[in-house]
Amino acid sequence: TISGYKVFYLVVEEGSHTVDGQQIEAQKYTSSVTDENDSWLGTVQTYMATYSNPVVVGQVMSSNDPRWSVFWERGGTKNDPPTSSVLYTGKTVCEDTNTTRADEVVGFIVFEQGHGTMNGIEFEARLGGDTVQGIQNSPPYPYSFTSSFPSAPTVAVVSMATVDGGNGGWAYVYGSQPLNTTTLNLAIDEDTIGDPDRNHITEQVAYIVFSSPGSA
Numbered sequence: 634t635i636s637g638y639k640v641f642y643l644v645v646e647e648g649s650h651t652v653d654g655q656q657i658e659a660q661k662y663t664s665s666v667t668d669e670n671d672s673w674l675g676t677v678q679t680y681m682a683t684y685s686n687p688v689v690v691g692q693v694m695s696s697n698d699p700r701w702s703v704f705w706e707r708g709g710t711k712n713d714p715p716t717s718s719v720l721y722t723g724k725t726v727c728e729d730t731n732t733t734r735a736d737e738v739v740g741f742i743v744f745e746q747g748h749g750t751m752n753g754i755e756f757e758a759r760l761g762g763d764t765v766q767g768i769q770n771s772p773p774y775p776y777s778f779t780s781s782f783p784s785a786p787t788v789a790v791v792s793m794a795t796v797d798g799g800n801g802g803w804a805y806v807y808g809s810q811p812l813n814t815t816t817l818n819l820a821i822d823e824d825t826i827g828d829p830d831r832n833h834i835t836e837q838v839a840y841i842v843f844s845s846p847g848s849a
Contacts (some may be wrong), residue, residue: 641806643690643790643841645742649681652751654680661694661740667702668725668825669732673796675721676739684745689715689783691741692794693724698735701824702726703803706741706794708838714760714794714837727801728827729738744841748780751775755844756780760794760837761798765804765819767833773807773818775838781815788843789817798834800827 645659658681666674680687691704702724708716715721722741726732744758757778765774790810793804800823806812807820817840820831 641788641790643742643788653749655747655749655751655756656684656745658682658743658752659740661738663736664693664724664739666723667732667734667735668705668723668801670728670800673705673707673725673801675705675723678720678722678741680720680743682743684717684743685748686718686760687715687717687758688744688746688841689741689794690722690790690839690841691722691732691739693737694740695738697737700726700734701729702734702737702740704741704792705796705801705803706792708775708794711796716837725801727824729751729824730826734799748759748778752847755786756839756842759821760839763795763797763835763837765821765836765838767802767831768807768822769831770819770833772820773811774820775816775818776838777816778842782844783814784844785810785814786812786842786844788846789840791817791819791838791840793821794837796840797836798823800833802836804836804838812842
């Protein structure tokens with residue numbers, strides 16, 4: 634039993650939307666490709682809208698297979714983040730020695746990078762620098778907001794935007810208080826199936842932060 638953990642989530646109606654001038658979209662599809670330690674193919678995606686600097690976060694949305702998998706994304710190669718013209722997404726089992734998985738529904742959300750307000754809620758969407766390392770390195774790894782918030786934001790969703798470390802992994806907010814008015818604290822984690830270490834080379838992380846929870 635796991636307790637005492639806070640989970641952040643972001644829900645967007647499937648489709649392309651402009652909210653208070655902010656371009657966002659949400660897509661989902663059935664993923665039949667399972668990537669892993671030695672194979673990072675993914676599935677090529679087409680944006681519904683035009684972006685100059687896309688910020689992409691995603692999730693494996695179904696549980697058809699009881700075994701684990703996690704969302705991943707890339708641009709032209711696994712070492713590149715998504716660009717305005719190239720986006721691949723998928724599910725991965727990283728270093729799991731059993732690389733077969735059932736098809737799963739994968740969803741992703743795209744924001745144009747920026748800091749602003751939607752429906753009265755301040756937000757920042759950004760692709761961070763290549764500075765976030767593993768849970769067994771020296772976390773937390775902070776990203777500074779481009780503009781500070783009046784008070785500490787209360788919602789953050791993140792995705793690892795590159796796969797510089799060939800073992801794969803996933804990003805998450807780090808610590809009991811990962812957010813303050815100027816900073817988001819992060820780390821990368823790995824599975825321990827192929828080996829026990831959870832060190833990780835630096836990665837770029839995409840994040841979307843909100844000052845407070847919203848409502849439908």
